[in-house]
Amino acid sequence: MTDYVTLLKNKELKATFQRMSILEVINRAGHMSVEAIFAEVSKVHPSLSLATVYKNIVLMVEKGVLVEVPITGKKSKYELAKEDHIHLVCTECGEVEDRPKLQEADRVLHTLTDEESFALHKQQINLYGVCRACQMEVAS
Amino acid sequence: MTDYVTLLKNKELKATFQRMSILEVINRAGHMSVEAIFAEVSKVHPSLSLATVYKNIVLMVEKGVLVEVPITGKKSKYELAKEDHIHLVCTECGEVEDRPKLQEADRVLHTLTDEESFALHKQQINLYGVCRACQMEVAS
DNA sequence: ATAATTGCAAATTTTTTGCAGGTTC
DNA sequence: GAACCTGCAAAAAATTTGCAATTAT
Numbered sequence: 001m002t003d004y005v006t007l008l009k010n011k012e013l014k015a016t017f018q019r020m021s022i023l024e025v026i027n028r029a030g031h032m033s034v035e036a037i038f039a040e041v042s043k044v045h046p047s048l049s050l051a052t053v054y055k056n057i058v059l060m061v062e063k064g065v066l067v068e069v070p071i072t073g074k075k076s077k078y079e080l081a082k083e084d085h086i087h088l089v090c091t092e093c094g095e096v097e098d099r100p101k102l103q104e105a106d107r108v109l110h111t112l113t114d115e116e117s118f119a120l121h122k123q124q125i126n127l128y129g130v131c132r133a134c135q136m137e138v139a140s
Numbered sequence: 141m142t143d144y145v146t147l148l149k150n151k152e153l154k155a156t157f158q159r160m161s162i163l164e165v166i167n168r169a170g171h172m173s174v175e176a177i178f179a180e181v182s183k184v185h186p187s188l189s190l191a192t193v194y195k196n197i198v199l200m201v202e203k204g205v206l207v208e209v210p211i212t213g214k215k216s217k218y219e220l221a222k223e224d225h226i227h228l229v230c231t232e233c234g235e236v237e238d239r240p241k242l243q244e245a246d247r248v249l250h251t252l253t254d255e256e257s258f259a260l261h262k263q264q265i266n267l268y269g270v271c272r273a274c275q276m277e278v279a280s
Numbered sequence: 281a282t283a284a285t286t287g288c289a290a291a292t293t294t295t296t297t298g299c300a301g302g303t304t305c
Numbered sequence: 306g307a308a309c310c311t312g313c314a315a316a317a318a319a320t321t322t323g324c325a326a327t328t329a330t
Contacts (some may be wrong), residue, residue, distance in 0.1 A: 014304050014309060034294085049312040054295060056310090061213075070210035072264065073201075075294090086249075088258055099252060108245045109226075113267060118228055120269040124212065127253060129260040154284060154329050174319085189287040194320060196285090215319090286327070294319065303310070 002027060002080075011063040018052055021045060023065070023080065031069055031077040031087075031096040069096065072128065086125045092134035101125070142167060142220075151203040158192055161185060163205070163220065171209055171217040171227075171236040209236065212268065226265045232274035241265070 004023045005015040013019065018041070025040040026032050032040070038053045057078060060066040069077045071089055077096060084106075086099045101123070113120040144163045145155040153159065158181070165180040166172050172180070178193045197218060200206040209217045211229055217236060224246075226239045241263070253260040 009305095016303075016310065018311075047312075050294095051296080051313075052311055055297095058296090068212050070212055070216070072208050072210055072262075076210070086252070088253070091261065102248055102252065105245050105248045108242055108248075109265070109267060112226070112239060112242065113228070113269065117272045117275070118267070118269050119275060120267055121231065122212075122268040124264075124266040124268065125249070126264040127249060127258070127260055128262040128264065129253065129258050132257045135257070135259060149330095156285065156329075158286075187287075190319095191288075191321080192286055195322095198321090282330090284327105284329075286325105288324095288326105290322085292319100292321065294317100296317065297315085299313095301311085301313105304308090305306105 007065065011060075011065055013059065013063060013065070017045065018048060019056055019060070022053065022056055022060075026066070026078060027080055030098070031079045033075050033077050035075075037078070069126075070124075071096070071126065084123065086127065088131065089126050089128045090131040090134055091128055092130050092137070095131060097131070147205065151200075151205055153199065153203060153205070157185065158188060159196055159200070162193065162196055162200075166206070166218060167220055170238065171219045173215050173217050175215075177218070209266075210264075211236070211266065224263065226267065228271065229266050229268045230271040230274055231268055232270050232277070235271060237271070 002023070004020045007023070008015045008019060021041045021044055022037055025037060029036070029040070034053060034057060038048065038050050041053070042048050057066060061068055061078070064081055066078045067081050069079055069087060071077060074094065084101045086101050088097045088099060105125070106123070109123060110120060142163070144160045147163070148155045148159060161181045161184055162177055165177060169176070169180070174193060174197060178188065178190050181193070182188050197206060201208055201218070204221055206218045207221050209219055209227060211217060214234065224241050226241050228237045228239060245265070246263070249263060250260060
């Protein structure tokens with residue numbers, strides 16, 4: 001159970017119902033677009049404004065609570081900030097899944113950047129393909 | 141020297157001045173946003189329409205001539221389709237540089253997806269940090 | 281000659297902004 | 306009570322579309 005109140009307060013953000021709901025739905029779905037967040041939170045808070053969603057996403061990304069996941073050919077999704085990981089992006093259903101970043105890959109990439117004094121701050125690895133579920137769909 | 145006429149014709153696209161200019165400026169800069177492409181090509185073709193740039197980017201991405209490079213916190217850039225590689229993205233100056241994709245990293249990622257029958261089609265690795273040039277700027 | 285492409289203007293979609301009223305600490 | 310947040314409406318920015326004129330093959 002994540003304590004969103006504490007999480008927000010630690011970043012000097014007020015714990016409003018809107019913010020906590022945003023974090024909640026993102027946590028539930030894993031990765032969500034702005035529109036999807038708006039649609040989902042609207043269910044429990046019908047008077048929600050899309051502008052509020054935008055403002056909060058910008059703010060929470062700045063504060064490091066959320067992370068943008070840009071996706072080729074689609075609009076960005078957002079996820080809760082967490083341990084470094086890899087994304088499997090299904091080009092059929094659009095789902096994004098997390099996988100642990102393997103030590104070995106990590107080491108190789110650091111070696112590359114170290115060699116030429118590129119100050120590496122953040123890695124982003126997206127693997128695009130078709131997930132098992134969608135492969136079975138096609139087969140049937 | 142790339143032969144853009146042949147490149148386009150192979151994809152069943154007419155070799156217009158606008159298209160060849162777009163490919164030319166992208167090839168020169170490496171990675172460009174829609175606005176930057178429009179600004180640059182406008183120099184040699186002042187009557188160019190922004191709509192034409194959009195239409196051509198969509199089309200050439202569909203045909204596999206161009207590749208979208210989505211970047212966290214910025215608008216996507218576009219590059220010529222080429223051998224698989226890694227991107228070093230400088231968060232100071234915005235420049236994107238290509239680096240060869242190392243065999244070792246490639247193998248590790250394939251192992252990951254093979255294990256769970258994820259049909260991997262495309263890898264996208266972006267490394268965000270500060271390039272050497274920008275590090276020296278700050279120091280001075 | 282034909283079919284594709286361009287440029288323009290208008291329409292749509294996406295995102296940002298300003299501000300009055302409401303909420304959190 | 307002070308500072309911050311929300312929702313609304315309006316504005317700005319980004320992208321798409323329709324169509325007549327032009328261009329490539």
